Amino acid sequence: DGGITQSPKYLFRKEGQNVTLSCEQNLNHDAMYWYRQDPGQGLRLIYYSQIVNDFQKGDIAEGYSVSREKKESFPLTVTSAQKNPTAFYLCASSSRDRNTEAFFGQGTRLTVV
């Protein structure tokens, strides 16, 4: 089945550590996105990528980094510079060639302990 896989589902991090969230898709989509979700704030865009080896900052990119070395993969690193990293992170992808919706992964819940 085609889809988006995020791993792990739950992640715990100590303060001061970097951590990387995985996102893989087999939908052959060009565009991929990372969103952060906090209660009562909807989804906020962290980074997005329209094509391999290119990505753009979203609305809340500070303290995060990404790479897009392969079409299928768009990992997100939450760095120690992110002041409040505890949140639910969602990865999504969409086709660049057609007007279409974004498809979402199941999310990763990151907790800083």
Added chain:
Amino acid sequence: AQSVTQPDIHITVSEGASLELRCNYSYGATPYLFWYVQSPGQGLQLLLKYFSGDTLVQGIKGFEAEFKRSQSSFNLRKPSVHWSDAAEYFCAVGGRRGFKTIFGAGTRLFVKA
């Protein structure tokens, strides 16, 4: 500026009653409009979308939405709610090819027996 407003943070309806979730948007060009549903701890699933044409669109799970350009609204409706519809609902607006889709803050639906 582009924005999406969902005026109701949460709504409670009785099982079998009708439902309407409100969504207002601000977008400079022709909007592409979406409704997504999210169960706790899960990703988002598309319920329906509007790109053009008939302003009343049908979606999955018996949901429908009506696009009203004059009111900048895209309200979600269901004639008879089931207990399994309890979830969080997000309205979203995007431009061509769905880039930088903007999400509302969400409306949490509670269903009482």
